[in-house]
Amino acid sequence: MHPQDTTRDFETIALPHLDAAYNLARWLTRNDQDAEDLVQAAFVRAFRFFATFRGEDARSWVLTIVRNTHFTQLRDNWESRNSLPFDEELHADGAGLEQQSPEGALLQRDTQAAVNHALERLPTAFREVVVLKDMNDFSYKEIAEIVGVPIGTVMSRLARGRKLLLAYLDGYAPGG
Structure with a gap:
């Protein structure tokens, strides 16, 4: 498979699940920056091993990688920064609040x-x-x-x- 085809296929299959990956990462890490770092590391890992994806549920596949990456980082003494309190304004669904x-x-x-x-x-x-x-x-x-x-x-x-x-x-x- 051509590298451009692999990249396009990965983007089509994995990227739609970026929000769900971030949501899980945010709750696992309890920190926005760590969640972003975790999602980035997980998506790098997912891309590297994309050839092993066999067409199963892509959302489950991506979130499994996010979770496994998190626990691998913890196991390897990944240095956690102090947790920040959950920012309500940043994460609240603002839809309808004006009304x-x-x-x-x-x-x-x-x-x-x-x-x-x-x-x-x-x-x-x-x-x-x-x-x-x-x-x-x-x-x-x-x-x-x-x-x-x-x-x-x-x-x-x-x-x-x-x-x-x-x-x-x-x-x-x-x-x-």
Whole structure:
């Protein structure tokens, strides 16, 4: 295959999943800059090994590489910088906020902040399955492939992660 064909095929197959890759990387690293670095390293790795891609689900394939790259970097003592708090304004979906009352916008922002804080408190094993299922709408089977565990483990981690998330949010009263 010609290098230009490989590049074009990679761009067609992998790049549409860049946002999902960043979203997972952001929740794994808890830091915007580290997430960007992780996605860049993962996409370099994906391109290098693109010849091994056999046409399966490209989104799962890309996110598996993001996840594996993250844990490889951790294992190899990749130096993490201090985590920055999740920036609500940067990551909030601004759609429709102009039509809300100021009180409604603040309430939505407070709720997002509480959920994001609770998500960040989850252990990584639980956080990644909650993010993959509830924020990226992956199936249990896809998550099992990405994370490299049986479907039953995914279901267990998801249930435990959601239960912990609710416990962290217990007592949160919007606007209070």
